[in-house]
Amino acid sequence: MEDRKLAVLRAIVEDYVETHEPVGSKALADRHSLGVSSATIRNDMSALEEEGYIAAPHTSAGRIPTDKGYRLFVDKLNSVKPMSTAEKNAIHSFLDQAVDLDDVMSRTVRLLSQLTKQVALVQYPSLGRSSVRHVELVHTDGNRLLLILIADTGRIEQRNIELPTIPADELLHDLRTRLNVALDGQLFTDVPDRLAGLLDLFPSNTRPVVSTVVSTILEAVISQNEERVVIGGTSNLARVGEDFTQTVGPVLEALEEHVVLLRLFGEASTPDSLTVRIGHENSVEEFQRASVVTVGYGSGDQALATMGVLGPTRMDYAGSMGAVRAVARYVGQILKEQ
Helix, strand or coil: CCHHHHHHHHHHHHHHHHHCCCECHHHHHHHCCCCCCHHHHHHHHHHHHHCCCEECCCCCCCEEECHHHHHHHHHCCCCCCCCCHHHHHHHHHHHHCCCCHHHHHHHHHHHHHHHHCCEEEEECCCHHHCEEEEEEEEEEECCEEEEEEEECCCCEEEEEEECCCCCCHHHHHHHHHHHHHHHCCCEHHHHHHHHCCHHHHCCHHHHHHHHHHHHHHHHHHHHHHCCCEEEECHHHHHHCCHHHHCCHHHHHHHHCCHHHHHHHHCCCCCCCCCEEEEHHHCCCHHHCCEEEEEEEECCCCCCCEEEEEEEECCCCHHHHHHHHHHHHHHHHHHHHHC
16 A cells, blocks of 8 residues: 555544544644645545555444455554553553452452553463462362362462261371472473372372362362453443444343453463454454454463453554553563463
């Protein structure tokens, strides 16, 4: 596309995001230093409309960007909007106060929704991409145990176990020690292999107890695919303008569906892998008048999970992309330090 037409499209997007009103050629000439007359801008707008980048919402002189126009705008962004020093300090201060992983996730969605004025979504670190830090067995009462699996990301999985007999303290101590020797630092996906043969290391009269504990660990590992997603800032949808609020109901209903949210995130392969899906690029029908900005986060070469924001297609893309990336990087640092 010619540089001038691209500049006109960029100006239309920026004005429409700011004003929520269709943009006309005179307004563009007055508000932007495009270096051409209103007549030339009108010609460029006609060409952009013919090519499907802008459209007339009703019979007026104003035009608004289409999904195709937003896509070109995002693809041509030179860079995401950098966070100010004050914003960076606020991110660090707010997240540094988190006491555990649940608190980190809760604070992250609140922070993202406040920074972007959009709906924030944060996926818990995947157990499948995490390593075992510690296994704890707590004898609670009689033949009952509490199994605690702690991941290197700070994620904690707990299971209550009812044993076939009351376990001896010596057995629990031995089992706890062997479990930690076998599993410490191992990926959760490797846990089944690491536990193979463990049962043979114990006397036959203790094996029913050991087998029950091992089975519970394997069950916890197998259920790792049921990922958790935290949502914040849904009230922001009520303040985005009449053209979007007409479809808020279906969007809110879709946000309540766990499987839908995981589809929305897709698969983040590496930290910092930023993705923007606009309007009909979203596979979920209810979100096809919305845009979703997501990024992988983690402490190594592979993303542990995904976070992002959802809002109307006329969102501040540069600002949203910058905020999502900055918060994701800091959350990755927190998990690395845990």
